[in-house]
Amino acid sequence: MNFRVGQKVVCVDNTTSFGGVGWHPNCQVPQTDTVYTIRALGVGAYGEMGLKLKEIVCCGIFAGIYHDDYFYRAARFRPLVENKSSKGMEILNSILKDAENYKVKETVE
Numbered sequence: 001m002n003f004r005v006g007q008k009v010v011c012v013d014n015t016t017s018f019g020g021v022g023w024h025p026n027c028q029v030p031q032t033d034t035v036y037t038i039r040a041l042g043v044g045a046y047g048e049m050g051l052k053l054k055e056i057v058c059c060g061i062f063a064g065i066y067h068d069d070y071f072y073r074a075a076r077f078r079p080l081v082e083n084k085s086s087k088g089m090e091i092l093n094s095i096l097k098d099a100e101n102y103k104v105k106e107t108v109e
Contacts, residue, residue, distance in 0.1 A: 001074065003051060007038045008080035028056040030072060035080055042071050049074040 003009065011030040030036060030053065037054040044050030050071020052058075058072050 001079070003038055003041060003049075003074060003077075003079070005038050005041060008035055009038060009051070009077040010035055010080050011076060012078050013076040027058045030056060030076065036077070040071075041074075044071040044073050046073075051077060 011032050011034050014030050014032050036056070038051050039054040040052035042050050042052070051074050052069065052071055057069050
């Protein structure tokens with residue numbers, strides 16, 4: 001999956017990490033179905049693609065070494081997909097509502 005810095009992503013998996021060890025107590029756990037912004041890309045602790053998030057920081061002890069800002073596994077996230085057609089319909093409905101409020105009503109005599 002292709003990610004980029006500044007991209008909005010949604011957490012789809014915040015279950016425990018490898019081997020059922022769980023999240024480190026100092027690590028802020030991303031919340032499922034919550035939108036985050038990517039602030040950095042890199043390699044995670046296990047050699048997989050990782051993301052650093054603007055809204056929260058993951059820190060803790062890995063392999064006996066304290067890390068104050070390491071990567072969340074990218075597999076836990078999906079790109080945010082905004083439905084452009086619904087945004088367009090929202091704008092169109094707003095224009096139609098405004099037009100209706102200023103419409104000149106004709107009377108037939």
